[in-house]
Amino acid sequence: MIHDLAITNGLAILENGGKHIDIAVDNGVITQLGRQFNARKVIDATGLIVSPGMVDAHVHLTGIGGGLRDNFEGYQTGTSAGAKGGVTTLIEMPMNQLPATINGRTLLQKYNAGQNNLKVDVASLGGIVPGNLNGEIQEMNCQGVCGYFIATCGHRCMKADFTNSDDHTLLEAMKQVKKTGKVLTIHAENEAITQMLAERSEASGQLSMADFVASRPVFAEVEEIRRVLSMAKETGCRISITHVSSIEGVDEITKAKADGIDVTCEVCVHYLYFSKEEADRIGPLLKCAPPIREKRQQTGLWQRLRDGKIDYVASDHSTCPPRLKAVKNVFQAWGALPDSKITLISCLMRPFRNGK
């Protein structure tokens, strides 16, 4: 038989691990694994990894900059970075671009900006903020969002960007999203606690990465996760907790799953790859929220990923001009990392780096 395509000599990522094996493809579908296929086209993947296309479920692109972020990464660069890293589909968050994606009009603006500029498939989450519970969720549903996003806390470095929600907005959003059958993705950290600690830290001149981490303690994450889970139980809304950074947070979600709550959770590659000790040394480049935590957390997250308690790994890819990271006060630094290109390879390589 002559196949359409053979990918030869690569290290193929299969269900049970990596194997040097050739792959035959016909009509766009893998039809055989083996050796020495006859094919009309051959791709020699010597020295390369051949993996399934990754779905990166957490990406911030700035395809529209609103005059303020026009020189940020746009769709061309952002989706190219994903493709370079083995991502074939990415899910775009509704914040970082200006305006934020919170209704049908802003969603269409984003679709238009992406026209002819995408290197991979892109799906969009609709943003929910206080004040857009009057038909906007349904409007965005009709226009094809794949799910929704809401944040319980804000970013001090991104003022007036995407408003975090109060408990009432969160509860009402869950009731409305449930009717769409889609998933509500939630950034869960306690706003009052994190803001108060950050204000105190800044006011007293404690401006390092360690101070930033201290302003977003595990307790503030776990407390909010518990509250969000209780609302999901009350409403029956399907939820996903994004970028869980602590083992205590994952364990709360594991308990909730056993209790019948329809919840999944995500970890991001930077929590798996770095520890707080490294972040202290590297500085604001590694600032993100929730923050990168201690070594024991990093080890525990890997363990829970292997155990299947963490449902998926994503990048939380978000870029900014270098000047927004080159600040002395870490609280004012841009709070995210450009990870999409390296998520897959980091996950594959870190265990080797650790000798596992």
Ligand SMILES: [Zn+2]
């Ligand atoms: Zn994010």
